[in-house]
Amino acid sequence: MADLQKTKFDAIVIGSGISGGWAAKELCENGLKTLVLERGRMVKHIEDYPTMNMDPWDFDYRGAQNTKSTENQEKQKRFWNGALVKPESKHFFVDDLKHPYNEPKRFDWIRGYQVGGRSLVWGRQSYRLSDLDFEANLNDGHGVDWPVRYADIAPWYDKVEEFIGVSGEKLGLDHLPDGKFTPPMELNCAELELQKKIKENFNDRLLTIGRVANKTGDNVLEGRSNCQNRNRCIRGCPYGGYFSSNSSTIPAAQKTGNLTIRPDSVAYEIVYDDKLKRATGVKIRDAKTKEELFFEGKIIFCCASALASAGILMHSKSERFPNGLGNDSGELGHNIMDHQLGSGASASVDGFENKYYKGRxxxxxxxxxxxNMPGSKSKKDFIRGYGYQGGANRSNWQRSVAEFNYGKDLKNELLKPGKWGIGLGGFGECLPYHDNKMSLNYDKLDEWGLPTFDLDVEFKENEIRMREDIQKEAYAMLKAAGFTNVQTYDSKDSFYPGNGIHEMGTARMGRDPKTSILNENNQIHSVPNVYVTDGAFMTSSACQNPSLTYMAFTARAANHAKDFIKRID
Structure with a gap:
């Protein structure tokens, strides 16, 4: 890495996660001396994955949670009964007491403050958006029109997929474009049965293996091996079997000699020069010493996360921008979206007792x-749509067997795999509502003397109706498959924004500076040397996992920046 004492750079990237890693890689490979500011601690690939090879018996209490171990993660543990803050992974999620925020309405903000950010713990599902998504706002009048279309982004999806390694199956669907895939993982026998029955009973839907950023096949990705089917991705993968900034984009940026990483750097203001009419750098507070520092940069990339980037922009006030950098439209901090999940259906699968699967x-x-597809005769009582993610497996020794509750029979029975079960969970689109917003609270400061966030966000009637249909259609597919014990579920505790961990929309792209923050190149309309390429730029949410789209837009913006910087030198 370059000299940490240097204070002037060609480019500054705020954040080192999914988007920040890609910004660093592309900027460095284009010859720009680049500083990455990360508010969290340093995490080095492999070296700083303490639980990567631990088995259940290596943890105290076999990895079970206890109240004391999560007392500082009271908001993080609301997610799926604390699924993220188990001993195997809690070190990659923030201390809620140290990093507070405020909830006029409940918002489960899941955060990972370290080099690599949430790229270390993401779900890796990687789907392209299509023109069905990019044209949705224009067609139904919600939000503003995207300033791009699929053809603008398709080459960048190609570039990203080839670098990160996305395994999947080509389907030929216009609304879910195929990508540059490595060989798909295999469905198990129960999943194949559902796939078959859906094809036999429905002419408007299909089931495929997930498109996931876990490496398969023979393609060579430097420093990375294939996925080992351990399913311990959330701990950090020593094989580099899944994509993260730490295993992929940051090493690529380091290889150029153009990268400087500064962890423990709480960025809080982008400085605007009224005479130059552009941003000149970033102010930080050292997370440990509280020392204030200023780094100069010709171009700046905001990649801190949708909410954090918006917060930095809102706090970056000047005579020209009294309401936050680039906020001429008043839309900064508004239009927050997240995917809604936690509803669907499950079933038991009879048969296949002689079948099992290998690995995890x-x-x-x-x-x-x-x-609600174009040309479809069946329209729902809501707009937009949803997809499903799910899986099938066999229960194990942890199941309760009432008939064999003691002795040799119990032991023998528990040595056998249990029944097959299968589940479908919906991922539903959220509309871009202007009144779903965040604001800065200067009455409640954090330990660095910075304002905390008030998050005033909720799902509304359209999402409620969609949620009901998610359960209905999941039930219909499982019944049509002939499965038994079909039951719908609706986890009310997950029906809060934040639970999708897909915050979007706080600095949306648009064609008109009067109604948006960013232009078609992810530049702030009125401050074009500042780019925003994390979830903040999203103009609508679609129903697909968005990280692949963040990466594609980031790569595109960084390559635009390499030419733009020549104009301001």
Whole structure:
């Protein structure tokens, strides 16, 4: 890495996660001396994955949670009964007491402050958006029109997929474009049965293996091996079997000699020069010493996460921008979206008792959107749509066997695999509502003396109606498959924004500076040397996992920046 004492750079990237890693890689490979500012600690690939090879018996209490171990993660543990803050992974999620925020309405903000950010713990599902998504706002009048279309982004999806390694199956669907895939993972026998029955009973939907950023096949990705089917991705993968900034984009950027990483750097203001009419750098506070520092940069990339980037922009006030950098439209901090999840259906699968599977596949199956499609005769009582993610497996020794509750019979029975079960969970689109917003609270400061966030966000009637249909259609597919004990579920505790961990929309792209923050190149309309390429730029949410789209837009913006910087030198 370059000299940490240097204070002037060609480019500054705020954040080192999915987007920040890609910004660093592309900027460095284009010859720009680049500083990455990360508010969290340093995490080095392999070296800083303390639980990567631990088995259940290596943890205290076999990895079970206890109240004391999560007392500082009271908000993080609301997600799926603390699934993220188990001993195997809690070190990659923030201390809620140290990093507070405020909830006029409940918002489960899941954060990972370290080099690599949430790229270390993401779900890796990687789907392209299509023109069905890019044209949705224009067609139904919600939000503003995207300033791009699929043809603008397709080459960048190609570039990203070839670098990160996305395994998947080509389907030929216009609304879920195929990508540059490595060989797909295999469905198991129960999943194949559901796939077959869906094809036999429905002409508007299909089931495929998930498209996931876990490496398969013979393609060579430097420093990375194939997925080992351990399903321990959330701990950090020593094989580099899944994509993360730490295993992929950051090493690529380091290889150029153009990268400087500064962890423990809480960025809080982008400085605007009224005479130059552009941003000149970033102010930080050292997370440990509280020392204030200023780094100069010709171009700046905001990649801190949708909410964090918006917060930095809102705090970056000047005579020209009294309401936050680039906020001429008043839309900064508004239009927050997240995917809604936690509803669907499950069933038991009879038969296949002589079938099992090998390994712990780090993936599930996917059912692409099929409701409210163009030309469809069946329209729902809501707009937009949803997809399903799910999986099938056999229960293990942890099941309760009432008939064999003691002795040799119990032991023998528990040595056998249990029944097959299968589940479908919906991922539903959220509309871009202007009144879903965040604001800065200067009455409640954090330990660095910075304002905390008030998050005033909720799902509304359209999402409620969609949620009901998610359960209905999941039930219909499992019944049509002939499965038994079919039951719908609706986890009310997950029906809060934040649970999708896909925050989007706080600095949306648009064609008109009067109604948006960013232009078609992810530049702030009125401050074009500042780019925003994390989830903040999203103009609508679609129903697909968005990280692949963040990466594609980031790569595109960084390559635009390499030419733009020549104009301001």
């Amino acid at each position: 596949r780090a993936n599930g199956f996917y059912i692409p959107r099929f409701v």
